[in-house]
Amino acid sequence: MRVRVRSGDTLWYYSRLFLLPFNLILQSNPGINANALKIGQEIQIPGFAPVSYNIRKGDSLWKLAAARNLSVDALLLVNQNINPNRLMIGQMIQLPRRITAQDINPRVNYDYARLTRDIQVLREHFPFIRVRSIGESVQGKQLYEIRVGTGNKKVHLDASFHANEWITTPVLMSFLNTYLLGLTNSRQVRGIAMMPLYQSVDLSIVPMVNPDGVDLVQHGPPPALSEQILRMNKGSSDFSGWKANIRGVDLNNQFPANWEIEKERKEPKAPAPRDYPGDAPLTEPEAIAMADLARNERFNRMLAFHTQGKEFYWGYEGLEPPESGVLAREFARVSGYKAVRYIDSHAGYKDWFIQEFRRPGFTIELGEGVNPLPISQFDEIYHDALGIFLASLYM
Structure with missing residues (x-):
């Protein structure tokens, strides 16, 4: 106002x-x-x-x-x-x-246009947030970063690396909206005061890393790329299984953390709806933007929200610091999710973040079922994972 x-x-x-x-x-x-x-x-x-x-x-x-x-x-x-x-x-x-209730409606099939509108609403009602573009997608969509807080501890959260895991975006935006309402209404969230978090944490959120892919899953291919994308999708007009960006590169297999291992063992050897790691690490503009963001900001910790499995991964090649285990135990306690230290996977954003900075990084697998998870799961996912969001700030 x-x-x-x-x-x-x-x-x-x-x-x-x-x-x-x-x-x-x-x-x-x-x-x-x-x-x-x-x-x-x-x-x-x-x-x-x-x-x-x-x-x-x-x-x-x-x-x-x-x-x-x-x-x-x-x-x-x-x-x-x-x-x-x-x-x-x-x-x-x-x-x-x-304003005492949420400004945004997250319980819908969420796409890039809705994200853009919701960011504008939050900027209007909570002008203490800072919004900028950290880069562009293949199709020129802005990759928005939202910053909140004035503290020295830098915490980064992101969502929708994978196209058909788009429900992670409205969940993360809803976490943010709850936090902002807690600040302006001096309201506790699960017994935790928000203002001390604002004063101690500089929160970074990239709510939609893969906007082209999300829109593809939601609306089908853009006319100019329709033939090419249908070919990648084996002629099917069902894009519910699509994880990659619009060029058929899996963005969470794009990072230089033993990328060569993933390149060798992944079945797709050319652009595909999922799992193709590209011709080299960091070829895709979305992955480059996320790597540059981490290098420039030197976050103290990072959480990447994915689906599904009601578990999270927190280690990589023994490079994670002791703090990671402390956080993992708290995340498991407040969410009921299973904490998994190591899995046989490389080249992900979490993997690279731990390798590059020796700081805590997490892949949070929200919900349970078959991707894309239905929006009917939103309330359960939000309830389970809100504690992880809060703990990432107060720990």
Whole structure:
């Protein structure tokens, strides 16, 4: 919600007026000098949205404010052109609405367009988040990274490396929305206060690593590539088994952690719906962007969300630090998922992250069944894995 500065207003006053943590208002207005606000300057208030309201008989600003647990001055700030003593029936004003429920609808077949819309909604309602593109997919879709928090501990989460595992994206976005609501409403999540996490953690989220592949599974091939993709899919128009990017390269087999072993033993020797690791490591723009992100940011830990199996993998070639085992035990405790230290697999993002940085990396296999998991599993997956999300921040 946007307001205009009046004479005497300060960010501290807005913090008290809207019962919001001061640092969230400060972070929502980058470039603003908190000690020198100018009259008429636009300020963003996180966690609120304006709602139009027509004055009815018997209304007063005091009654309208009291019904919303706000002061009258909060209404006057949002409606600076009205005379509070001369309200007229039918007159339209704006009422600040505190956002207390999720802004996004994750229980749908989730694609890149919906992700883009949901990111815009979250940016509007929670302007203290930072959003940027870390690269582009083969088809030029932006690979969005969302950052939250001001701490020194860097935690990275990502989803939808594999196209038909797209349910991981709305799950991760829902985790994020819960976190943001906890911050603006001073609300605990499973008994954990959110503001200490915000102050101690710099959270990075890439919610859809493979947007071209996700859209292929959801909507079929783009017309210009239809013949080529149908050929890769053995003539079938059923893309529910497609894991790769739009060029038929499995992005989670693209990283230089014993890539040669995977190249040799994987059955596909050419682009395919799944498992083809490419002609060399890091040939695909999506994989390159994720590797560059990790190298540039030097995250303290990384979690990649996949499906399915209700288990997670946390070791690689004995290179994982002791901290990984501590985290793994907590993740298993809060989720009920099985902790698996080693599997016979290489060239994944988790594998490379552990090898490259000697820091904790995890592949989280959400849910159980056959990919793509149905959206009807969303609530169960979210409930089971929310503890992992929280533990990745507080541990």
